Amino acid sequence: DMPKEDSLSAHSESAIGGAAARYNSALDMTLKALLNIKVLKEDLKNNTQRFQQVPSALQHFFNAFVSESIKTEGVYSCILSDLLSSLEEVISMSSDAAKVVVAILEFWCCWKNPEGESLVTRLFTLAENERMSCRKCRWITNYPEKSSYAIVMPADSIRQLKCAFESMKFVDILKVIRMEYQKSCNIKTGGCGESNFVHHFISRCPPVFTIVLEWEKSETEKEISETTKALDLELDISRLYVGLEPNTNYRLVSMVGCGEEEEHFCLAYENNRWVNLGRESLAGEDVSNWKSEVIFFGDFKVNLRQESLSGEDDGNWKSVVSFFGERKIRPEILFYEAVGSMA
Ligand SMILES: [Zn+2]
Structure with a gap:
C-alpha cells in the first residue's frame, strides 16, 4: 500500500x-x-x-x-x-x-x-570489452569484460584538450583521453611487447550513460569554467565504442556538482531549461520567466546571453556554464540519457 x-x-x-x-x-x-x-x-x-x-x-x-x-x-x-x-x-x-x-x-x-x-x-550497467590488435605483430588480445555504472575521466585532461583544441567535441576529448591508456602486446602469451591502443566495445547500449569527472579540488574559477565549457549536451557514443551505429546519441539530463565547502548541487534539465534543485524539495528553483534576460539560481543572478536563446535548442546552457565557473562548483556526475528512450 x-x-x-x-x-x-x-x-x-x-x-x-x-x-x-x-x-x-x-x-x-x-x-x-x-x-x-x-x-x-x-x-x-x-x-x-x-x-x-x-x-x-x-x-x-x-x-x-x-x-x-x-x-x-x-x-x-x-x-x-x-x-x-x-x-x-x-x-x-x-x-x-x-x-x-x-x-x-x-x-x-x-x-x-x-x-x-x-x-x-538494465538501466545503468555498462558492460565494456576491450581488445588490442597489435599494429606490429598483429597479435590480438581480448581482455575480460568489465562492468561499471560509469566511465571515469580526469577533469584536468579534459581541460587541457579543450584549451588546445577549442572546437573539439566532448566525446572526442573522451576518446583521445582513453587512447592515452595504451597496453603492451603480452610477450607471455605470444605477443611482441609493443604498446598499442585498446579498442572498446559494448554489446548493449544502456538507457543511461554516466560520466564521472575526477577533480584535483584545487582548480581555479577559470579552470572550472574551461572544463565545463568542454561538456556537450549531446554525445554520440559510437565515437567511443567500436561497432555501434553512427549517431547513437545521448542527451545530458542532470548533473551533480560540488562546491568549495563540499556542498553539492543538482542541475537538471526540465521543460527545456536548466534548473537548480534546492535542498529538501524536488521542485526546481522558480525561475518566473526564463525567457527574460536574467535568470536566478536561488539568489544568484545570471545574465542570459542572447545567443543562448537562438538557434540550437540548448535552453539556458550558457548560464549553466557561468553558474559552475563563478560559484566554483565542479561538475562531478553527468547523467546522459539515450535519445531514443526519451522519445
Ligand atoms: Zn605485438
Whole structure:
C-alpha cells in the first residue's frame, strides 16, 4: 500500500530535528539528479507492485516519488533521513558523489523486473570489452569484460584538450583521453611487447550513460569554467565504442556538482531549461520567466546571453556554464540519457 501523506508528514515533523543534523548533500543531490532521468521515472511508475522487494526505507522513497507526495518538503527530508540511515555504513559522511551514486545503485539492485533482472542493471550497467590488435605483430588480445555504472575521466585532461583544441567535441576529448591508456602486446602469451591502443566495445547500449569527472579540488574559477565549457549536451557514443551505429546519441539530463565547502548541487534539465534543485524539495528553483534576460539560481543572478536563446535548442546552457565557473562548483556526475528512450 501507498503510505498516506498524513502519516508521513506526522512522522517527518517528529524527525525534522534529527533530519536536519543528519543531512547529507551528496545523497540529496545525487538522488535528485537520478530522479530526473526519464527512463528511471517511467520504470518506477510502471513497477510500483515490485516495490515490496526492496528495504522499507527505499519503498517509502519510491512510493512517495511516484505518488508525488515527495514534493512536500517535510516528507522529503524525512524520507531522505531514513535512506541515509539505511545507507550509512556505505556512505557514512561521504561527500564523494561518485561513491554515493554507486552506493545508491547497489542498494536499488534488489529491485527486479518480472524476468528477475535488476532494473538498475538494465538501466545503468555498462558492460565494456576491450581488445588490442597489435599494429606490429598483429597479435590480438581480448581482455575480460568489465562492468561499471560509469566511465571515469580526469577533469584536468579534459581541460587541457579543450584549451588546445577549442572546437573539439566532448566525446572526442573522451576518446583521445582513453587512447592515452595504451597496453603492451603480452610477450607471455605470444605477443611482441609493443604498446598499442585498446579498442572498446559494448554489446548493449544502456538507457543511461554516466560520466564521472575526477577533480584535483584545487582548480581555479577559470579552470572550472574551461572544463565545463568542454561538456556537450549531446554525445554520440559510437565515437567511443567500436561497432555501434553512427549517431547513437545521448542527451545530458542532470548533473551533480560540488562546491568549495563540499556542498553539492543538482542541475537538471526540465521543460527545456536548466534548473537548480534546492535542498529538501524536488521542485526546481522558480525561475518566473526564463525567457527574460536574467535568470536566478536561488539568489544568484545570471545574465542570459542572447545567443543562448537562438538557434540550437540548448535552453539556458550558457548560464549553466557561468553558474559552475563563478560559484566554483565542479561538475562531478553527468547523467546522459539515450535519445531514443526519451522519445
Ligand atoms: Zn605485438
